[in-house]
Amino acid sequence: MSIMIIYGGTRENGNTEILAERAVEGLDVERIYLKDYKILPIEDLRHSEEGFLEKNDDDHNSIVKRIQAHEMIIFATPIYWYSMSGIMKNFIDRWSQTIKDPRYEFKHSMSSKKTFVIGVGGDEPFVKGLPMIQQFKYIFDFIGASFEGYILGKGNKPGEIYHDEAAFELASLMQKRL
Amino acid sequence: MSIMIIYGGTRENGNTEILAERAVEGLDVERIYLKDYKILPIEDLRHSEEGFLEKNDDDHNSIVKRIQAHEMIIFATPIYWYSMSGIMKNFIDRWSQTIKDPRYEFKHSMSSKKTFVIGVGGDEPFVKGLPMIQQFKYIFDFIGASFEGYILGKGNKPGEIYHDEAAFELASLMQKRL
Amino acid sequence: MSIMIIYGGTRENGNTEILAERAVEGLDVERIYLKDYKILPIEDLRHSEEGFLEKNDDDHNSIVKRIQAHEMIIFATPIYWYSMSGIMKNFIDRWSQTIKDPRYEFKHSMSSKKTFVIGVGGDEPFVKGLPMIQQFKYIFDFIGASFEGYILGKGNKPGEIYHDEAAFELASLMQKRL
Amino acid sequence: MSIMIIYGGTRENGNTEILAERAVEGLDVERIYLKDYKILPIEDLRHSEEGFLEKNDDDHNSIVKRIQAHEMIIFATPIYWYSMSGIMKNFIDRWSQTIKDPRYEFKHSMSSKKTFVIGVGGDEPFVKGLPMIQQFKYIFDFIGASFEGYILGKGNKPGEIYHDEAAFELASLMQKRL
Numbered sequence: 001m002s003i004m005i006i007y008g009g010t011r012e013n014g015n016t017e018i019l020a021e022r023a024v025e026g027l028d029v030e031r032i033y034l035k036d037y038k039i040l041p042i043e044d045l046r047h048s049e050e051g052f053l054e055k056n057d058d059d060h061n062s063i064v065k066r067i068q069a070h071e072m073i074i075f076a077t078p079i080y081w082y083s084m085s086g087i088m089k090n091f092i093d094r095w096s097q098t099i100k101d102p103r104y105e106f107k108h109s110m111s112s113k114k115t116f117v118i119g120v121g122g123d124e125p126f127v128k129g130l131p132m133i134q135q136f137k138y139i140f141d142f143i144g145a146s147f148e149g150y151i152l153g154k155g156n157k158p159g160e161i162y163h164d165e166a167a168f169e170l171a172s173l174m175q176k177r178l
Numbered sequence: 179m180s181i182m183i184i185y186g187g188t189r190e191n192g193n194t195e196i197l198a199e200r201a202v203e204g205l206d207v208e209r210i211y212l213k214d215y216k217i218l219p220i221e222d223l224r225h226s227e228e229g230f231l232e233k234n235d236d237d238h239n240s241i242v243k244r245i246q247a248h249e250m251i252i253f254a255t256p257i258y259w260y261s262m263s264g265i266m267k268n269f270i271d272r273w274s275q276t277i278k279d280p281r282y283e284f285k286h287s288m289s290s291k292k293t294f295v296i297g298v299g300g301d302e303p304f305v306k307g308l309p310m311i312q313q314f315k316y317i318f319d320f321i322g323a324s325f326e327g328y329i330l331g332k333g334n335k336p337g338e339i340y341h342d343e344a345a346f347e348l349a350s351l352m353q354k355r356l
Numbered sequence: 357m358s359i360m361i362i363y364g365g366t367r368e369n370g371n372t373e374i375l376a377e378r379a380v381e382g383l384d385v386e387r388i389y390l391k392d393y394k395i396l397p398i399e400d401l402r403h404s405e406e407g408f409l410e411k412n413d414d415d416h417n418s419i420v421k422r423i424q425a426h427e428m429i430i431f432a433t434p435i436y437w438y439s440m441s442g443i444m445k446n447f448i449d450r451w452s453q454t455i456k457d458p459r460y461e462f463k464h465s466m467s468s469k470k471t472f473v474i475g476v477g478g479d480e481p482f483v484k485g486l487p488m489i490q491q492f493k494y495i496f497d498f499i500g501a502s503f504e505g506y507i508l509g510k511g512n513k514p515g516e517i518y519h520d521e522a523a524f525e526l527a528s529l530m531q532k533r534l
Numbered sequence: 535m536s537i538m539i540i541y542g543g544t545r546e547n548g549n550t551e552i553l554a555e556r557a558v559e560g561l562d563v564e565r566i567y568l569k570d571y572k573i574l575p576i577e578d579l580r581h582s583e584e585g586f587l588e589k590n591d592d593d594h595n596s597i598v599k600r601i602q603a604h605e606m607i608i609f610a611t612p613i614y615w616y617s618m619s620g621i622m623k624n625f626i627d628r629w630s631q632t633i634k635d636p637r638y639e640f641k642h643s644m645s646s647k648k649t650f651v652i653g654v655g656g657d658e659p660f661v662k663g664l665p666m667i668q669q670f671k672y673i674f675d676f677i678g679a680s681f682e683g684y685i686l687g688k689g690n691k692p693g694e695i696y697h698d699e700a701a702f703e704l705a706s707l708m709q710k711r712l
Binding site (some may be wrong): 126127130133134137147149150165166169170173 | 660661664667668671681683684699700703704707
């Protein structure tokens with residue numbers, strides 16, 4: 001299975017990345033670090049006369065194309081303020097534009113994808129991270145992707161995720177299946 | 179009561195704004211349209227040696243100061259992909275930096291605020307908008323603010339919110355109390 | 357529209373009933389007070405050889421028949437420990453049996469119903485009552501019923517619901533539409 | 535650590551029990567099968583003059599006493615209709631009465647307990663079981679108990695839980711820690 005990880009974090013080698021890399025150890029994976037790209041916030045022009053014109057001179061569309069080439073997409077994000085990072089949210093918000101763009105057939109292509117979420121947070125992520133999981137579920141339902149599962153890990157300071165044995169067990173199990 | 183509305187939308191005179199303006203009709207309110215400001219995504223340096231330096235040359239801090247001058251803060255956001263807009267999320271993500279900055283005493287100042295959420299979405303917002311409400315609850319609990327309530331409205335196309343009679347009733351009731 | 361209210365409360369004239377009765381004032385409504393009936397907990401025999409035999413000598417089936425005669429079903433329950441009352445839960449649990457019983461064609465008949473939830477609780481019901489709403493959504497989705505909306509009210513001591521002006525506004529609005 | 539499991543299921547040797555027994559394999563555990571006891575639904579008399587009199591001639595109070603003797607309480611319930619079983623809910627509903635009964639000092643005694651939830655369901659339990667987890671969190675917060683974690687497993691037909699490798703991994707890990 002062809003795998004892509006989309007990283008929403010803003011720190012090098014952060015807890016989320018450590019955990020996600022465990023889940024794909026030894027596998028051939030394409031990685032996208034959203035922090036390294038320019039992705040403008042959506043400008044909601046769905047209902048304006050001109051619609052969403054191709055005026056955004058940024059990296060969004062090229063990332064969309066790279067996603068479309070894979071079978072499984074792993075969304076790996078630190079839990080900032082009880083949901084995905086703002087840079088990941090801006091990326092997803094832009095899908096409203098991509099969906100309207102006939103060049104991508106975005107919903108059609110995404111409906112065959114498997115998706116997975118890995119999130120690490122410091123404040124009771126196993127409970128307070130659940131609204132984020134519910135949001136991802138709605139997102140994946142909307143685009144027709146199959147939500148295969150998620151791992152929530154606990155970590156705040158760098159490397160703290162190593163203490164979350166359950167999260168690593170689940171990541172190892174995931175790695176065996178991929 | 180001194181009131182501020184923070185708008186997370188990207189459309190002029192969108193459904194969220196129509197509903198929120200009903201809730202504050204005739205009142206003296208300061209408005210912030212996040213789309214008109216430059217707010218960089220957080221760079222997570224909480225645990226680096228230098229910490230969060232004052233290197234972000236953007237509008238975040240000035241908005242924080244304006245918020246601190248008010249008693250009630252209304253977060254008004256379209257529901258994009260089942261949560262607040264990415265630009266509002268980026269703004270809130272940056273609070274992790276503000277909290278560490280002794281010039282703002284952010285948590286102390288926010289602990290006396292009343293907060294309110296107004297969100298408008300097109301896809302079953304009364305159910306699929308609930309994780310966003312739970313998320314705001316956790317956010318307000320963390321900073322110690324008092325979450326006074328929320329209004330979820332239904333609307334997709336421009337002006338569609340006018341058909342949501344219940345949302346307007348609740349906005350009118352809110353206006354009487356403010 | 358033919359309306360039934362199913363009451364899950366255990367107190368006469370409780371807060372939930374006061375609010376629900378406001379929503380149907382002047383309308384012709386059939387009321388079921390679950391506390392006045394004998395409804396045994398489900399015995400999970402879905403996978404035993406004999407299946408669910410008609411051995412439960414209680415009122416469950418007669419209530420099911422009465423529900424099937426109406427177009428809108430309002431589930432009105434006090435929020436006990438952040439969810440519907442145990443007696444209402446036992447009633448719904450038994451649907452697993454009803455669904456298997458060919459005499460009722462339960463899923464088929466319920467798929468044309470409109471449903472509504474009214475819940476009153478004392479501990480931040482507008483936030484802590486939301487998981488209950490999400491559960492009802494899943495329940496109604498499963499049986500194919502159309503979840504038309506809900507009202508959450510705040511009240512603990514008898515009559516306290518009268519102070520929840522917003523809940524009454526929504527109940528009045530609902531009454532006009534029914 | 536002294537451990538009690540409270541079973542909310544209605545089937546002998548069901549999926550929930552199989553998973554929970556894995557988590558306590560080889561440990562000294564007291565088990566309560568709620569289905570084997572008589573527990574009346576709560577009658578809400580919190581605000582009546584006589585209050586909750588000791589008129590319930592059932593097994594509730596004796597179970598409460600047994601719980602109080604342990605340090606960790608595991609709530610193991612099949613997920614019926616997206617929440618705990620009605621018989622477990624009736625048991626918890628009665629806590630409103632126990633809290634008012636000075637013989638038990640219920641909140642005080644529960645505030646030193648560790649709690650854990652094990653739930654098994656057939657319909658996307660990893661997502662649709664989350665509102666139940668959020669409810670348990672609110673319940674445990676209310677009584678002051680420490681919510682140590684939860685395992686959600688997938689299973690419908692008898693024994694189907696054996697296919698949920700991740701749930702068993704987590705149960706094994708829990709067993710090592712207990």
